[in-house]
Amino acid sequence: MEWFIAKVLAKYNYWVFIILMLIGFYGIIAKHNLIKKIIGLNIFQTAIFLYFISLGAVKGGTAPIVSEEMVQKGYPYANPLPHVLILTAIVVSVATTAVALSLIIRLYQEYGTIEEGEIIQQLNKKELDQDRTSPS
Amino acid sequence: MNGKKREDNVIVETIARIMAPFIQLFALYVIIHGTGGPGGGFQGGVVFASAFILYVIAFDLSGGRKRFPESANIFFSSFGLYIYAGIGLLSILFTAGAAQYLNYGFIPFTSHFEENRALGMDIVEIGIGITVMAVTASIFFDLAGKKEEDEKKEEEEPR
Amino acid sequence: MNKLEVAALVPIILLCGLFVYVAEDIPVFGDPNAAPIRYVEIFSIDSDEEGELLEQQIVPQKLTRGLVERGFPPPSRLEKVPGPPGEWNAFIAKDEAHYAREEKYYFIRREKGKLKVYRYAFVVRWIEKGLQETAVPNMVTYGLADYRGYDTLGETTVIFTAGVSVILLLRRRSRL
Numbered sequence: 001m002e003w004f005i006a007k008v009l010a011k012y013n014y015w016v017f018i019i020l021m022l023i024g025f026y027g028i029i030a031k032h033n034l035i036k037k038i039i040g041l042n043i044f045q046t047a048i049f050l051y052f053i054s055l056g057a058v059k060g061g062t063a064p065i066v067s068e069e070m071v072q073k074g075y076p077y078a079n080p081l082p083h084v085l086i087l088t089a090i091v092v093s094v095a096t097t098a099v100a101l102s103l104i105i106r107l108y109q110e111y112g113t114i115e116e117g118e119i120i121q122q123l124n125k126k127e128l129d130q131d132r133t134s135p136s
Numbered sequence: 137m138n139g140k141k142r143e144d145n146v147i148v149e150t151i152a153r154i155m156a157p158f159i160q161l162f163a164l165y166v167i168i169h170g171t172g173g174p175g176g177g178f179q180g181g182v183v184f185a186s187a188f189i190l191y192v193i194a195f196d197l198s199g200g201r202k203r204f205p206e207s208a209n210i211f212f213s214s215f216g217l218y219i220y221a222g223i224g225l226l227s228i229l230f231t232a233g234a235a236q237y238l239n240y241g242f243i244p245f246t247s248h249f250e251e252n253r254a255l256g257m258d259i260v261e262i263g264i265g266i267t268v269m270a271v272t273a274s275i276f277f278d279l280a281g282k283k284e285e286d287e288k289k290e291e292e293e294p295r
Numbered sequence: 296m297n298k299l300e301v302a303a304l305v306p307i308i309l310l311c312g313l314f315v316y317v318a319e320d321i322p323v324f325g326d327p328n329a330a331p332i333r334y335v336e337i338f339s340i341d342s343d344e345e346g347e348l349l350e351q352q353i354v355p356q357k358l359t360r361g362l363v364e365r366g367f368p369p370p371s372r373l374e375k376v377p378g379p380p381g382e383w384n385a386f387i388a389k390d391e392a393h394y395a396r397e398e399k400y401y402f403i404r405r406e407k408g409k410l411k412v413y414r415y416a417f418v419v420r421w422i423e424k425g426l427q428e429t430a431v432p433n434m435v436t437y438g439l440a441d442y443r444g445y446d447t448l449g450e451t452t453v454i455f456t457a458g459v460s461v462i463l464l465l466r467r468r469s470r471l
Contacts, residue, residue, distance in 0.1 A: 002232060010323045018314050022307050023140075028350035030303035059325035065173060066426045076327070080434040084443060087435070088450045098275045100465045105279065127365030132440050171431045176439065213458055217451055224448070238444045250430040257431060257440040260447075267451055271458035278465045 020047035032116045038100050043091045049086050052071040062122070096111040144256025145194070152194035153166045159187040168264040171254060178260040197280055209274045216267030220260055227256075334402050334413035337365065347392075354385070358412065366415070370401055 008015075019066040026038020055070060055078030085124060104114065111119050192200035224238045228243030231242045240256025241249045327333065339363060352373045359369045370385035385401035398420070402413040421438065431437045439447050 011318065011321050013324045014318060014321050018311070022311065025310075026303055026307055030300045032299075036413050054324060055329075058327045061327070063174070066422075066432045066434065071304070075422050077422055077434070079418055080421065080422060080438055081434045084438040087176075087178060087439060090340075091450055091454055095454055098457050099280075099460055099464075101279060102461045106464055168370060171433055174432065175434075176433075176436050213361065213455060217455055220448055220451060239442070239450075248430075250428065253429040253441060254431050257429070257436065260440050260444070261436070264451055270456050273332050274458050275461050276462050281465070 013051065017047050017051035017054075020044075020050070034104050034114050034116060038097065038104070041100075042093070042097060045089075049089060049099075053082050055087055148194045152190050156187045156191055159190065160184055160273040163187070163265075163269075166263060168258070170261050171257060173242070177264030178268055180261075181265040182272055184265065184269040185272035186275070189276055190277070191261035192280065197277070201277070204273055209277075210271055212266055212269075213274065216270070219263030219266070223256060223259055223263075240288070324419050331418065332414050337362070337367070337401075337412050339411045341430055358410075362401075362412070368400070372397075 024040045024042075024044030024047060027043065028037050031040065032054075033038055058076060058078050061076045061078045064077045064083065070076065079098065108114055111122055113119060163180045163184035165175060165180075166175040166183060170176035170180070181287055188200065188204050191203055222241075223240065227243055228235045228241050230244065231239065236242075240253045243252055244258060245252050245255045331435070335470045352375070354370055354373060357450055363369055368387050370387055372386045374384050374386065376382040376384055382405075382419060383403045384399055386397050387401060402415060404411050404413070419433065425434055426432055429437045429441050431441075
């Protein structure tokens with residue numbers, strides 16, 4: 001029982017990160033709708049942010065803003081370095097999602113569908129038609 | 137939205153008109169108090185853009201376009217980046233011998249080295265806030281707009 | 296259609312096994328003495344007489360030799376940590392090319408007949424000297440805009456580029 005608590009329950013941020021990341025990874029690979037793939041990408045990125053910030057938590061520590069009382073107690077602050085790096089990463093995630101959604105809108109305007117299988121079928125049919133007409 | 141009469145949307149339109157300036161005021165508060173508490177440039181910029189998005193949801197897309205025209209989008213999204221790079225070049229001017237980029241301490245706003253750094257950080261955060269606001273609102277307007285040919289078909293049909 | 300889902304589950308199960316295998320080395324959630332937060336262990340010496348030398352605030356030869364072998368700068372001054380006995384802070388001297396003034400670098404602790412030598416993480420300097428060097432109390436803001444200002448410039452360029460590329464993709468006019 002002590003083995004279970006020390007090794008499994010004390011690291012619960014790690015298990016939550018693994019479950020979310022594998023859900024997002026499954027969504028990127030195995031779904032056919034393009035919008036569901038983008039949602040899977042977002043879940044993946046959110047899991048990474050969650051884990052990286054949870055590495056810097058301190059039990060009994062406060063938010064990283066300097067104040068007089070905390071200095072006297074010996075600086076029990078949460079680590080501010082992951083916060084800085086993840087702010088940049090969140091903005092990169094927003095930019096990637098915006099460009100991906102605009103690409104999906106252009107694909108819908110050209111082919112009339114968002115399913116991946118039907119887009120590939122239409123592309124193959126276009127290639128077959130071109131091969132049939134060009135040598136003749 | 138075009139088929140309904142104007143009286144159906146009175147509550148939503150009135151609330152959007154009242155709430156939009158307060159949301160922008162809160163966004164300015166978050167940007168400027170980035171040094172004294174939680175907040176900063178990125179967070180305040182997105183809250184500022186959400187006021188425009190609320191306006192687009194209540195009124196139609198053309199009604200929202202009147203408040204955020206294309207010339208404002210082009211001007212603001214590059215102005216914030218100019219401020220950021222401009223502060224860096226200004227600090228090169230004032231460290232004449234060994235030039236250092238983005239070392240705000242040598243720009244003579246006040247007489248202390250540390251207070252110059254705090255004021256340089258304030259200006260940089262305002263620049264980031266302006267750019268993030270313009271880009272977020274512009275992305276939303278583009279993703280919600282219709283294609284040019286559909287607009288022409290809609291204009292030709294009632295004739 | 297089912298082939299794709301089955302083929303996606305295989306690498307997921309393999310990755311799951313790998314993550315469970317690595318779970319031993321992950322630190323406990325919220326530990327204030329885990330590696331990246333406060334200090335990282337370098338090595339440990341069996342203390343014969345170094346303990347008395349450290350009490351008199353003289354840097355022992357074995358410590359300097361062990362640090363220089365591993366590629367770290369040698370310590371110049373010792374100071375006792377106020378609090379429990381058996382802990383010292385070691386400083387390194389001013390070096391014009393890298394450090395503008397004297398820095399607190401190593402942490403030495405005596406436990407169970409051995410001397411353990413740690414190196415402080417960079418975040419400790421951020422937390423302790425930030426309000427004095429920049430007159431701003433918010434640690435995340437002076438980390439983003441002052442100590443890491445170059446990264447934030449690149450970040451603003453990224454979001455500007457995203458705005459420009461969405462405009463390019465979605466506004467095609469026939470006369471362009």
